[in-house]
Amino acid sequence: MTSRLKKLIIFIIAIICSGFFWFYTQAAEVNQGVTVDVNVPAPGSQGGGGTGGGPGGSDVPPVIFAVASSTSFTTATVTWSATDDLAVSSSAFVYGLTNSYGSSGVVTGNYRTDLSGLATGTLYFFKISVIDTKPQTTEFTGTFSTSPEPPDITPPIISNVQVATGITTSSIKWNTNELSDSQINYGLTSAYGTNYFDSAGTLAHSALLSNLTANTLYHFQIISTDSSGNSRNTSDSTFTTAPDNVPPPDVSNFVLTTTSNSIVLSWINPSLSGTPDFTQIKIVRKVGSASANPNDGTTVYTGTGENFTDTNVLVNIDYFYTIFSFDTSNNSSPGNFKSGRLVSSPTPPPAEICGNGFDDNNNGQIDCADSACASLPECNVVPPPTSTSIGPEICNNGADDDFNGKVDCADSACTGFSGCVVSVPVCRNGLDDDNDGKTDFPVDPGCDNADDNDEYDPPEPTVPDFAKINLSDLNLLAGNRQIKLIPVGEQVTGLSGANLTVAIGEKVLASAPKTMVLRVGDTDQHQFVYNVADKMYYADISFGSVGVLQSYVEIDYDSGQMDSVGFKLNSLPWGQVVDGKGLSVSGVEVMLLETNGTAVNMGFYGQINPIISDANGSFGWLVPNKDFRIDLYKDGYYSRSINISDVDNNVINSKIILIAQPKKIILEIDPEATIQENVVNIVKSLTEQTKVLTDITVQKIQDAASDPEVQKVNQQVVAPTAITVVLAGAIPLISWLDFLPFLRLLFLQPLMLLGWRKRAKWGLVYNALNKLPVDLATVRLINLETNRVVQSKVTDGKGRFIFMVNPGKYRLEVQKNNFIFPSKFLEGYKGDGQKVDIYHGEAIEVLKPASITASVPLDPMGAQKKPARLVWEKIARRLQVVISWSGIFITAASLYISPKWYIAALLGVHIVFFFIFRRLALPPKPKNWGIISDDTNKAPIGRVIARLFNSQFNKLVDTQITDADGKYYFMAGDSKYYITYEHKAYHPQKTDIIDLEGKDADVLTVDVRLKKN
Known part of the structure; x- marks a missing residue:
């Protein structure tokens, strides 16, 4: 190539490159946040170029320049200019979040595009295309960014507040103009004290407040907070829950004693756990008969106390005292009554018996409150030195925690505590509890035996047999009269402190009664109230202290016509939350749930849910008989969810263990301690964490076993499948021609x-x-x-x-x-x-x-077997053993989960088939083994084929294959034999004649060393 030609080529290349560079520099511009870049090729030409709108030939493509943009939060405007030596025929604009674009803008006026609906603070890619009349196309690419959204400092606006109240619930709804959470502070005063919170962001808010008290004024305040943390709250508002129409139960353990100048009354108010809307009691005095209602007589006491001394009385007059309970809806109970009179010459009072719950010396003071008991250690209550505040009664610490003069089980707050069971039954306590002049068993006719807990003997019925009422004629209602209790025998079971209504229909009575009384134990006489609307008589009481107490409905039809029917109240203790050491855990939120996970509305049954366990860890509910779930939560403890299956006595009162979370190991390290001390601390912490992990694992297994769905699947699927799988696995190795002879040998x-x-x-x-x-x-x-x-x-x-x-x-x-x-x-x-x-x-x-x-x-016959089959049979037998044992364990676990008779039968069948399988399918294990090893390194050789031959007939007797340890054996005797050995990596080998003539059959083993090929 000549030097001129080289120079010409170099010149042409330089011209082309300079043309590309000119076009690039004309188009590259950044204006108002827009980054642009243009590349203008010259189609169909090897060189040449142009500048913007400058002079050039007809082959110059359009030129795009002066690209600019302006943006806001959600809009953008892009403008540009374009020229061509001929004419620009069209222009287009596309954009998107990537350089694949995907959206197009409308080009208007002098090359302008207005975009809206963009995301704030976002980078967008765009491309401008300009076409001339030739047509030739020039493209321009770039980016722009929308402005970031300014911080939100505006709180949501709360509007359209609506309140709908029920008896124990209140539904509060409101709207906000932006997504925000839902929060309500509420309580009996404007200080609130209780909080509802739902973190979900929404525009339409709805909150259901539960566990409220009927006919009660509540204060509330709504708070909504948006995602930026801006909050707005309403001013203090109020609502009042609806009144109910179910009266509270009567007081219990009503005792009347007399002194020389006064009549002393004591009683136990309804439990707030069973009657959360209880407010007060009223004592009405009347001469000659019990008060029919709270206005029938003279009111001598109103309040929440549990004792009263009436000094405004005269001698030789019969005074009747009726105690009525009231709730927040101003419903009153039917009344529990007693009568007494002052006599002119009172006999000297007996000595006070400390700890029996009675005022034995008639001085108006009971047990530890009486000076006669002041010297006893259990009555010397010393408040904790660290606090002088009144706290809840702890029922097993020997202290009067609530400073009411009553310690532990003597305090009504411990009525349902599991440790407070009557230690000495009434019929052997040495007292005349029913005031009939007769004491204890067998003297008192009201004592059926020495363990009977009441001495009262009801009057014998005098009405004809056809007119007598039966236990089935009584309606026993609990849970705000929404749960019907079914007696088992003569026993009605409930939760201590829970309400019970005894209702009798007018139509089952012989005639309108003169009086009708529900007598509970030796002390309480509860009146019945007639309801005109449903023509029913009602008496409202509560289950008493833990134990069984005899009760009677006594009817006086007048003219000497009497009737009665008896039943027993079985009061069960409350449930309890304890830790791993058995100590009570207070402050646990215990939630009762349906099996689908929704909270049970216990307000419908006059109870609260969730319950916060008290100082004794107590909780419990009286419920309809079905399946439930309980969730427990407290900071510092592992949460727990327990299935309560097949409730059949209407009571949930489980004792539940909640395991405390151990300290983190890092917290056990003391920077001031020595290395040895820290090592000991860490080891102790690891030991504790291991124990906790074990306890949690056991709990999870127990909780899973109590799951009704698990039990259902276990009964219908797991247990039958386990026996089926084992049988299916064992059957192929069992010779069924041997099975019938085995059964014959077994039974005949x-x-x-x-x-x-x-x-x-x-x-x-x-x-x-x-x-x-x-x-x-x-x-x-x-x-x-x-x-x-x-x-x-x-x-x-x-x-x-x-x-x-x-x-x-x-x-x-x-x-x-x-x-x-x-x-x-x-x-x-x-x-x-x-x-x-x-x-x-x-x-x-x-x-x-x-x-x-x-x-x-x-x-x-059939002694000759291929090595592959021998290996398979050995593997299959091992697999069958594993399947058989695992099947027994699975069926046993199924029996633990569902203790049903048919699963026990399946387990029995399983065990029988397991031993049949071992008898028929598994060969006996030998006492000794032959070992085949390598001649050089003495290592055992696996998968060596060993064959036993009878030398007399030169016939194959048996074939074995060695395991990984080179072990094998044969069973033979009373003849002559030889053994051959084969392995693909070793020389075949044959033993000498093995003479067993005259010997009994036994294990035949020979240790052999093989030489490699």
């Missing part, structure tokens, strides 16, 4: 199965080659004259059988799977080593009653 020849050895001589069925006994062979004795089977036996594990026969001619016939009778190998032999009287199927003539004890050899 049990003494042989157990190895009965009183006989000295037996018939024997054995293997003709290895001389081993053959078990489960069927031996038939056939009468030659009739050709009928006379007897049939099954050989035991030692191949034994025996026939006791009368004179005659017989022959034997033997049947066993994989064996041939008569033996061809020993045909014509009279003896075989130690064995004599070899039988080949000949006729046997018996001249006098005798036993047939022949030795019967059988020829095995």
Whole structure:
């Protein structure tokens, strides 16, 4: 190539490059946040170029320049200019979040695009295309960013507040103009004290406040906070819950005593746990009869106390005191009444008995409140030195925590505590509890036995039999009269402190009664109130202290016509939350849930949910009989969810363990301590954490086992499937031709199965080659004259059988799977080593009653097996053992989860089949093993094929394959044998003759070393 030509080529290249550079620099511009870049090729030309709108040839494409943009939060405007030496025919604009674009803008006016609906603070890619009339196209690419959204400092606006109240609930709804959470502070005053919170952001808010008290004024304040943390709250507002129409229960344990100048009353108010809307009691005094209602007589006391002394009384006048309970809806109970009178010459009062809950010396003071008991240690209450504030009563610490003069079980706050059970029954406490002049069993007719807990004996019915009421005529209602309790025998079960209504329909009574009283124990007499609307008589009480208490409904029809019906109140203790050491855990939120996870509205049943466990860890509910779930939560403890299955006594009162979370290991390290001390602390912490992990694991298993769905699946699927899988796995290895003989041996020849050895001589069925006994062979004795089977036996594990026969001619016939009778190998032999009287199927003539004890050899068949099958059979047997054991464990676990009789039966069947499988499918384990090893390094050799031959007949007896440890064995005896060994990596080998003649069958093992190929 000449130098001129080279220079010409270089010049042309320079011109082309300079043209591209000119176009690039004209278009590259950044304006108002827009980054632009343009690349203008010259299609169909090898050089040349142009500048913007400058002069040039007709092949110059359009030029895009002066690209600019302006943006806001959600809008953008892009403008540009374009020229061409001919004319611009069209222009287009596309944009998107990537350089794939995806959206297009409308080009208007002098090359302008206005975009809206963009995301704030976002980078967008765009492309401008300009086409001239030729047509030629120039493209321009760039980016712009919208402005970031300014921080939100405006709180949401709360509007349209709506309140709908129920008896124990209130639904509050409101709207906000932006997504925000839902929060309500509420309580009995403007200080609130209780909070509802839902973190979900929404525009339409709805909150259901539960566990409220009926007919009560509540203050509330709504708070909503948006995602930027801006909050707005409403001013204080109020709502009042709706009143209910169910009266509270009467007081209980109403005791009246008299002094020389006063009448002293004591009682126990309804429990706030069972009657959260209880407010006060009113005592009405009347002369001559009980007060029918709170306005019938003179009010002598109103308040929440539990004792009162009436000094405004005269001697020799019968005063009736009726105590009415009131709730927040101003409902009153039917009334519990007592009567008493002052006598002119009172007898000296007896001494005070400390701890029985009675004012024995009639001075108006009971137990520890009486000066007579002041010296007793249990009555010397010393408040904790760290606090002088009144706290809740702890029922097992020996202290008067609430400073009401009553300690532990003597305090009404401990009525339902599980440790507060009547220690001395009424019928052997040495007192005349029913004031009939008779004391304890067997003197008092009201005592059925010494453990009876009441002495009262009701009057005998005098109405005709057809007019008598029965226990089935009573309606026993609990849970705000929404739960009907069904007596079991004569016993009605409920939760201590829970309300109970006894209702009797007018139509079951013989006539309108003069009086009708519900007597509970020896102290309480509760009036019935008639309801005109439903023509029912109602008495409202509560379940008393833990234990069983006799109760009676007594009806006086006047004119000497009396009737009564008795039943027993079984008061169960409250549930309790304890820690791993059995100590009460207070402050636990215990939530009762349906099985689908929704909270149970216990307000419908006059109870609260959730319950916060008190100082004694107490909680509990009286519920309809069905399945429930309980969730427990407290900071510092592992949460727990427990399924309560098949509630059948209407009570939930479980004792639940909540495990405390251990300290983190890092917190156990003390920078001031020595390394040794920190090591000890860490080891202790790890030990504690391991124990906690174990306890949690056990809890999870127990909780899962109590899940009704788990139990259902277990009963319907797991247990039947377990037995099916095991049977399906074991059946292929069981010879069913041996199964029926085994059952026959098991049930018809049990003494042989157990190895009965009183006989000295037996018939024997054995293997003709290895001389081993053959078990489960069927031996038939056939009468030659009739050709009928006379007897049939099954050989035991030692191949034994025996026939006791009368004179005659017989022959034997033997049947066993994989064996041939008569033996061809020993045909014509009279003896075989130690064995004599070899039988080949000949006729046997018996001249006098005798036993047939022949030795019967059988020829095995199928001893030659391929090595692959041997390996498979060994693996399969091991697998069957694993399946069989696992099946037993699975079925046992199923029985633990669902203790049903049919699962127990399945487990029994499972165990039976397991032992049948071991008996029929698994070979016996030897005491000794032969070892095959490498001749050089003595290492054991696995998968060596070992074959045992009978040298007399040169027939294969058995084949084994060594395991990974090189172990194998054969069973043989009373003949001569040799063994061969094969392995693809070693030289074959054969042993010398092994002489076992005259020896009993035993394990045959030979240690061999093989040489490698």
